[in-house]
Amino acid sequence: MSRPTPLRDVHESLGATLTDFAGWLMPLRYGSESAEHRAVREAAGLFDLSHMGEIFLTGPQAGEALDYALVGHLSALAPGRARYTMIVNERGGVLDDLIVYRLGDEEFMVVANASNSEKVAQELRERAKPYETVVTDRSAEYALIAVQGPRSQEILATLTDADLAGLKYYAGLPGQVDGRQALIARTGYTGEDGFELFVANEDAVPLWHALTAAGEPYGLKPAGLSSRDTLRLEAGMPLYGNELSAQLTPFDAGLGRVVKFDKPGDFVGRSALEAVKDDQPRRRLVGLVARTRRVPRHGYPVTKDGAVVGEVTSGAPSQTLGKPIAMAYVDTGADSGLAVDIRGSHEPMDLVELPFYRRNK
Amino acid sequence: MSNIPDDLSYTKEHEWVAGLEDSTTVTVGVTAFAADSLGDVVYVQLPEVGANVEQGDSVGEVESTKSVNEIYSPVGGEITEVNQAVVDDPSLVNSDPYGEGWMFKVRVEGDPEDLLSPEEYTALTSGES
Numbered sequence: 001m002s003r004p005t006p007l008r009d010v011h012e013s014l015g016a017t018l019t020d021f022a023g024w025l026m027p028l029r030y031g032s033e034s035a036e037h038r039a040v041r042e043a044a045g046l047f048d049l050s051h052m053g054e055i056f057l058t059g060p061q062a063g064e065a066l067d068y069a070l071v072g073h074l075s076a077l078a079p080g081r082a083r084y085t086m087i088v089n090e091r092g093g094v095l096d097d098l099i100v101y102r103l104g105d106e107e108f109m110v111v112a113n114a115s116n117s118e119k120v121a122q123e124l125r126e127r128a129k130p131y132e133t134v135v136t137d138r139s140a141e142y143a144l145i146a147v148q149g150p151r152s153q154e155i156l157a158t159l160t161d162a163d164l165a166g167l168k169y170y171a172g173l174p175g176q177v178d179g180r181q182a183l184i185a186r187t188g189y190t191g192e193d194g195f196e197l198f199v200a201n202e203d204a205v206p207l208w209h210a211l212t213a214a215g216e217p218y219g220l221k222p223a224g225l226s227s228r229d230t231l232r233l234e235a236g237m238p239l240y241g242n243e244l245s246a247q248l249t250p251f252d253a254g255l256g257r258v259v260k261f262d263k264p265g266d267f268v269g270r271s272a273l274e275a276v277k278d279d280q281p282r283r284r285l286v287g288l289v290a291r292t293r294r295v296p297r298h299g300y301p302v303t304k305d306g307a308v309v310g311e312v313t314s315g316a317p318s319q320t321l322g323k324p325i326a327m328a329y330v331d332t333g334a335d336s337g338l339a340v341d342i343r344g345s346h347e348p349m350d351l352v353e354l355p356f357y358r359r360n361k
Numbered sequence: 362m363s364n365i366p367d368d369l370s371y372t373k374e375h376e377w378v379a380g381l382e383d384s385t386t387v388t389v390g391v392t393a394f395a396a397d398s399l400g401d402v403v404y405v406q407l408p409e410v411g412a413n414v415e416q417g418d419s420v421g422e423v424e425s426t427k428s429v430n431e432i433y434s435p436v437g438g439e440i441t442e443v444n445q446a447v448v449d450d451p452s453l454v455n456s457d458p459y460g461e462g463w464m465f466k467v468r469v470e471g472d473p474e475d476l477l478s479p480e481e482y483t484a485l486t487s488g489e490s
Contacts, residue, residue: 017400032455033426034401226400226427293404295424316426317403324403343429 005050006143006204014222021225022114024051029224036227037319040190043219044149046211047228053117054142054198055110055124059133062108064265066100069127071250071273073263077102082170082187085258086250087120092272093246094253096120097238099187101172109183109198113240127268143204147211148194148231150359151218156195158214160184164195178210189228191235191357230316233325236287236355242298242313243285243327251276254285283310283329287356288340288349290324296340296349302328303341309334320357327354363394363486366459371482372435377459378476381469386441390463391423391432391454394486399425402454407432407443407465414440416473421464423454432464436473442466 002025011018016027027048029036039045057065063075072085082101086094096116101109112120121137128135147156153164162175162184172185180203188194199207212220229239238244243253250256251273259273288296295317302310315326326340330351339346365371370378375395379388396402404424414420414434421432443465447453453462477485 017397028427029400032401230426294406295404295429297429 005048006201007048007050007145007208010205010208011048016222016224019225022051024114026051027222027224029226030222033224033226033230034319036221036223037230039219039221040149040192040223040227040231041320042150043221044147044151044155044194044215045190045221045223045227046208046215047146047148047223048204048208049144049146049196050142050201050204051114052144053110053112053114053120053137053139054144055112055117055121056136056138057108057110057124057128057133058136059106059131061131062106062133063102065124065128065131065133066108066110067263067265068131068267069124070098070100071259071267071269072100073260074100074102074108076263079104080171080173081168082172082185084170086244086255087123088249088269088273089246090269090272092249092269092276094240094244094248094250095123095246097240097244101183101185103172103174103183116240141201143199143201144196145199145204145207145211146188146194146196147215147220148188148190148223149192149220151215151220152192152194155211155215155218155220156184159210169193178207180207182207189235189237190231191237191355192231192359229314230319233314233316233327234318234320234355234357236327236357238285238327239314249273249276251279252281252283280332283331285313285354286328286330287352287354288312288315288326288328288338289321289352289356290326290340291348291350293324294342294345294347295324296326296328296342296347301341302330302349303339303346304334304337306346309338312340315340318356325356363392363397364459365392365394365479365483365486367479369459369479370435371477371479371485372433372475373477373485374433374435376433376435378435378473381436381473381476386466386468387436388463388466389435390458392482392486393458395423395430396455396458396462399423399428399430399454401426402451405447405451405454405464407448408434408440410440410443412440414438414467416471423451434467435476436467436469438467438470440465441468
């Protein structure tokens with residue numbers, strides 16, 4: 001039985017197709033997922049992301065504990081700022097990718113993927129034991145609503161006095177939205193400008209309605225997980241379970257920059273990652289653009305001259321390019337003459353560097 | 362509740378068949394229920410005109426943003442016509458599944474078995490939705 005978010009009744013009243021995702025009952029789409037995708041690229045979309053995990057670390061050594069537990073240098077983060085980072089195991093394998101917000105000198109919030117949230121909380125508790133900090137999994141208390149798209153700031157500005165124009169990308173500040181306490185973060189997973197609003201569960205429904213009303217003149221649409229997936233794919237953003245897994249290090253995924261070897265002290269995975277940091281990975285994560293209309297999908301083999309040289313991790317029809325696209329791990333050096341084996345038929349693909357889509361700033 | 366016209370026959374694989382009563386050539390498409398379940402259709406592959414198919418043969422595929430599904434021929438016979446418009450604009454499957462979104466025509470040979478009446482198909486889909 002899937003867990004509902006606080007917005008389940010709202011989704012049902014909007015006629016959403018609901019689906020199980022990581023143990024949660026989530027909206028897949030409300031109507032046409034293509035229209036939802038376009039709304040986010042051209043105006044704005046409203047997402048329920050309440051399945052995401054929120055794990056708090058508080059206390060004088062919260063930053064040091066995170067420096068040890070994660071690959072990033074979180075104690076160096078200024079209050080009000082956020083970082084994309086990862087938690088790895090002793091072998092350097094990725095257990096989850098995370099966004100960490102520093103809320104105050106002695107308070108951090110770690111946002112984890114729904115599928116990994118319990119595991120991440122458990123690892124953080126274990127790894128933080130030697131430090132003067134308390135780890136609290138507050139995922140069940142928080143709802144998360146995202147407004148994403150070029151009109152997001154205008155929409156949100158009608159509901160808050162917070163200084164949105166002064167809020168940088170990957171920053172967050174506490175504020176009132178429609179009279180409700182929220183952590184307002186300028187983050188997202190769509191390749192667009194946008195905001196993520198962390199609020200108490202009981203504020204989720206009224207806030208959703210307020211945002212819907214405020215966004216109506218700007219073309220805001222509710223958007224489900226289906227469009228979220230195609231948006232992040234166009235933006236070349238990895239999804240845990242597809243591009244990231246415990247079998248891969250951050251270097252394998254081309255994300256070695258998140259590993260901060262120059263931070264003070266040891267951290268879980270340091271020695272394993274130092275050993276591989278200068279290796280040429282056997283495969284690298286690339287973009288593929290299809291020349292035909294059939295869609296490469298997760299798990300399909302990438303071939304060259306009939307031999308398997310890689311595997312698709314995510315694929316979908318791209319609204320923005322008008323062609324199917326995919327992310328894939330492909331043998332280093334295999335850059336041309338590629339195809340994807342789509343149920344027995346080798347469909348030609350062009351290799352491109354990620355991302356497929358970058359917004360105009 | 363999806364639209365289920367009462368003058369068509371249906372299959373468990375969510376296809377519809379028109380013209381079975383009064384013609385030797387029938388028209389086949391996918392139902393509104395199937396189109397709604399798939400989401401936005403982005404690619405349709407249809408059989409070759411002139412191909413001989415058995416009832417239940419996989420003759421094509423319908424691909425949406427999230428999934429891909431095979432199309433099974435609900436009747437046996439010869440493919441006499443395919444709808445190029447739906448290949449060129451697969452969104453017709455979503456916008457007009459019983460009209461402009463039709464898929465192919467078959468000159469029926471033999472008696473198709475196990476087709477569902479509108480009432481039976483309604484019962485099937487209300488169990489799934």
